[in-house]
Amino acid sequence: MVTASEVATMEFMRLHTTFDVPAVYAWSKNPANPVRSEYILMEDVRGVPLMESWYSISGSPVSTAVLRLVNNVYSMSTVLFSQIGSIYFKEDLPQELQSRPLFGSTIVEQFRPAESQFRIGPIADYS
Helix, strand or coil, rough: CCHHHHHHHHHHHHHHCCCCCEECCCCCCCCCCCCCCCCEEEECCCCCCCHHHHHHCCCHHHHHHHHHHHHHHHHHCCEECCCEEEEEEEHHHHHHHHCCCEEEECCCCCHHHHHHHHEEEECCCCC
């Protein structure tokens, strides 16, 4: 279930935020496949990770990066999910979880399209 949640979370973030999240081309949550392992094949995102250049940049690029980060984090902080758990594609969860709402009583308009595609399921266990 961890891979299913990772892919769904990446897709949720890619579609509904301005974070640079790579598109997922293919994935499998079932190790019974030709690769014999769960996998995620995703787009290569161009650029340099901020953590690699953070200490060598200054001025406008820093303020632009920080402002973008703050705006994205603020945007996500306004989302009130209906329960605690991990994000999944609706079809990857049992029927009882599919019928639950994604969001609590307040829905931020930019996230409304996600209601048909995503649900909250069990907390992804990485152990």
